[in-house]
Amino acid sequence: MKRKKNGEMTFIQKVIRYRVLLLMCLPAIVFFFLFNYVPLPGIYVAFVKYNYRDGIFGSKFVGLQNFEFLASSGKLLTLTRNTILYNIAFILLGNFLAVFVAILLNEMRSKWFKKVSQTLMFLPYFISQVLVGILVFNLLNYDTGFVNGILTSLGLERWQPYADPKVWPVLLVVIYLWQQTGYNSVVYFASIMGIDGEMMEAAKVDGANGFQRIRYIILPSLKPTIVILLLFALGGIVKGNFGLFYNIVGTNPILYETTDIIETYVYRATMTDFNFMTASAVGLYQSIVGFVIVMVVNYIVKKIEPDYSLF
């Protein structure tokens, strides 16, 4: 094989050389191509008055009319704010807690205890949001709820969370953390495992105690992982967790002030008239905002620490 100057290979040569690696990537490439790139032209449906018989590209072009309902509701700002604030809370607290738990798991000496606690924390992730919604309702409802049962038997006054919008930001974040932390900590736990054992040994020999080892070795080694996971999460910051909100808050308008996110609002507004166009319009809005946020954050990260940026 002929090589170009300074050992660079041609494209074909690279393909042949890395064929095994490429083959391993293939499923993912095909997946993203099929499900993320092929349907892209379908975005056009957000700009037409869709007619089944004429198809997406034969339907009448109506410009931004499909965006009108979201804009004219006067709620776009509140909804976007709620969605973003909840997601920030989820991302920051979620990652913080996940790192914390991963470190704790790493420090545990009893293997048995480590496995049991990991499994217990992992379990809630596999409970369907629908069931979580039912569990929460049975814990918190006014007439027959578990919490209120305890309160009354202690002679205290009943608590009515389903009529109090203020408590829900806290409740929702707690429920989210309960469900996700065990799962999220796995990635961090794995990268702690990947830290060079010699470094730890050396630190021990030099007399670093447990806290110092965490502060000066584990945390800095986790930094790239944290940054990347944060960047990934930020891309979806305008996309709300529909399952969580819908199943737990339901369609109780008393609580909307603090719990209504873009997804739940759109679901309610378009459920009655099965509107592809408006739904796509909202999806497009979310994607664009998400895209802008990722680009900006990535740019900032690149300025500060080029190694950690995504691209």
Next chain:
Amino acid sequence: MKKKLLAVLLAATMVVGLAACGGGSDSSTSDSTPTEDTSSSDDASATDDAATDDAAATDDSAAGDDTTASSDDPWADVDTSEHVKIVYMTTGDAPSGDKLANYEAVMEQLNAILTEKVNAELETNFISWTDYLSNYNLTLARMDGTVDLVGTASDWLDAWPNSKNGAFLELSEDMLKTYAPQTWATVPAENWELCKYNGEIYLIPEDNYAQWTNHGYIYRLDWAREAGLADGVHSWEDLTTYWKYVREAYPDITPWDSDGTHYAQMVSGWIGSHSTFVPIDGINAGAMWGGTKEDLYTVYSPYVTETDSLVEYAKMMKEWDEIGVWKTDVLNNTASTNRDDFKIGKTAADQHHTQTWTGLCSPKDPSNKIYEDDPDAEVGFFYFGEETKNVVALSITHGAMAISAGSANPERALMVYDLLRNDPDCYKLFNYGIEGVSWEMNEEGLRQQPEGYTDEKAGMVTNFWWGRNDDLEIKSAQTNWDAVDKLYAEYDGIKIEYPYGQFVPEVDSIQAKIQNINEIHTNYMKQISFGKYSGTAEEIVAEYQQKLKDAGIDDVTAELQAQFDALYK
């Protein structure tokens, strides 16, 4: 460094990917929950009951036999040499187990007849109640010939939006005359007019089947008597008395275990009972626009104009909430089984329509355990509009059949429909099942369940609510006809026909406003109808009406008026 980063990145991608998938499936299951509730509480599943309970009598047989026996083969000239499969799409859960076996046996017999007469066989595409409207519309949107016959409805299955979307085939008069001759002959010309959009017929109406789906409260008449209401509940104030009594006399019972989805029916019921408002179907779920009995074609929205009445309503609902008519967290109560509880005497009321009541008031229906447990039990019905004699008959397109525009064999589909609707053998098979297995005639010529019948074994699932025909109906022996006929006669004395059958609103230009109005109406009416608002009744109503105005309700009214003027003047 780079390599390790890459590894972490890979791991992260996997987790993100997994999380994304997990999230996706979660939300799809959650989608289903709410609609399930709605279906159990609105017209859809009520029609479920309606299917088994036949409607009022007609003097039938002679006329029926004439039309069905008119000619040997109306399709002698039609080329049916190729055997085709016609798929019929209906709302309803697909059968399983014994029910499936029974369904297959029925279809085998039916298909033998269909093959002989029109060389076609029928298959059913069930749209299950979970998330039915979305699945229904999605199936239609496929347009690949998956379905031919489509059961539809202008008020609860988006018949007009789908006609406009191009989902349904235009049915020319020639087509109908040639391929559905009996149906064409029995549906009067003025009824075909009501099935037209832009001059084209899209729907075949179920216009020869008497049923009432006007809403009201179903309650225990015997308990109302105990409460001092000697001849039952006849007004909203009577209901208040009734609730109070039930709460005191039967403290273990939740008078009405609502799931929080009845807000729109309640407030429109209140308005019907306190005015002569006649709402227009098919604009939004709340049916917030309409005319009055005296002046049908001047559009207004009582939700904006009837301030005093709404304030009174808000106050009464607050009172009901304080009485404890429903559970405290009614707006999050998704686990209610109110109707089943009513049948066993664990709740005292249900809010639904007349058809549902005809089932619940019948002691011979074995699922109504109350009559076994309590020989005095009686079930009454307070219909909305009783005070002002404001009752509107059902639109003939509450059930209708359409042909999918993607159908490969629309002609044969029409022929099959013509048989299902008009041929006595096909009709009985398709609606009631096999005689002797799913039903039998008693001495009085009424339809009853054979011995050993259970719904699990031989219940019918075809849900043919798009072409029932009183000429061929056999009345059910189970229904309490004395009570039902009495109420139907009362309705017939005061009813007006649905006046806006010909009006198909063009909402493209006002769609965004209607969506926002829907949202406001839902949010405020949930709070008002279940007495969950804070502040005074006057304040909440004023706030609600201001929001409606800000969302442009007056523009919508004006636009509808313009369309009315174009149509009716």
